């Protein structure tokens with residue numbers, strides 16, 4: 001990975017190589033952590049974090065769902081994120097704040113363990129490869145089902161939830177695909193292991209509803225708003241696996257994945273087998289927005305300086 005200099009740990013900047021925790025940290029054993037992922041992009045006015053406030057709110061909500069009390073305020077951590085970007089002198093980076101139950105007692109009751117916080121930033125290129133971003137990726141519908149709200153809260157971005165994602169990812173890779181698509185317990189399309197999913201059918205942009213078990217993503221939310229602004233009809237509704245096969249275009253969204261086209265699912269070519277016209281249009285618009293080249297959407301940018 002691309003190291004930077006300092007990591008923010010519980011209020012202090014620590015050298016990258018010294019940012020260590022005890023092996024009996026609660027979160028390591030029981031998945032008791034919540035985290036975020038954001039990107040900072042270089043703009044004409046300097047580095048800017050995309051939808052920083054929204055991501056921080058989601059972090060606090062994830063902690064709330066898991067009854068973890070974060071020992072800092074949201075403003076304090078928002079400032080710490082910007083400071084971490086500044087101190088590492090990076091113009092573009094991925095940002096990973098994590099809140100976790102730390103070292104204290106072993107056993108499932110975490111209440112006697114501290115809640116620790118860390119923020120790391122590092123340059124992270126394309127999530128599914130440069131070619132994937134340009135030409136699209138090949139996906140496998142996973143045999144693993146997306147976690148259900150009765151098992152683990154899917155709207156919380158918790159470390160534990162990602163075990164489900166890792167199983168799906170490994171299976172997809174093992175079968176020679178780039179990425180997985182997970183269905184939910186009702187058999188409807190939910191999302192990718194680390195991405196929301198969209199399909200285009202007859203000019204309409206469709207994404208699964210909040211009840212699908214997908215994480216509520218801000219890239220997805222942004223793409224929906226941009227589409228509406230571009231007079232593209234949109235819908236949030238249940239999607240069947242068969243509908244994906246018949247879709248004109250399918251793509252993933254996510255902080256890491258940005259807007260990645262899907263060109264094949266379970267051996268079926270999607271649309272033209274390359275990036276679809278609407279996907280390309282939204283992708284171009286998205287890249288304009290994150291670079292601060294669209295004044296209307298500067299509201300989503302938080303300048304670091």
Ligand code: PPE
Nearest residue numbers: 037193194195196215217218219254255256
């Ligand atoms: N669903 C899942 C399960 C998910 O992990 C992400 C982000 C999204 C949807 C999209 O959410 P948003 O980033 O707000 O648009 N996945 C993060 C972690 C990726 C990783 O491998 O780590 C990310 O993209 O930062």
